[in-house]
Amino acid sequence: METFTVHAVYEDGKLRPLTPLPCQDNEQVLLKVVRQSAVQNSQGLLQGLDPKVVQEVAEGDEFSVLA
Numbered sequence: 273m274e275t276f277t278v279h280a281v282y283e284d285g286k287l288r289p290l291t292p293l294p295c296q297d298n299e300q301v302l303l304k305v306v307r308q309s310a311v312q313n314s315q316g317l318l319q320g321l322d323p324k325v326v327q328e329v330a331e332g333d334e335f336s337v338l339a
Contacts, residue, residue, distance in 0.1 A: 276294075280287045287303070295301060 278293060279290045281290065282288075287305075
């Protein structure tokens with residue numbers, strides 16, 4: 273079984289791959305969904321800092337655009 277990793281965005285109830293898939297129309301596939309945290313999305317941007325500090329900043333309310 274061939275496997276590969278593809279990043280996708282979930283929108284309007286559907287997963288939209290960010291790169292083309294090497295699949296045929298109507299081909300059935302098995303998906304494993306792994307959510308990316310804010311820490312994973314910003315990996316490498318804040319080099320040299322303790323990962324716990326980076327996670328607190330990324331997931332805390334102080335710098336949130338949602339708060």
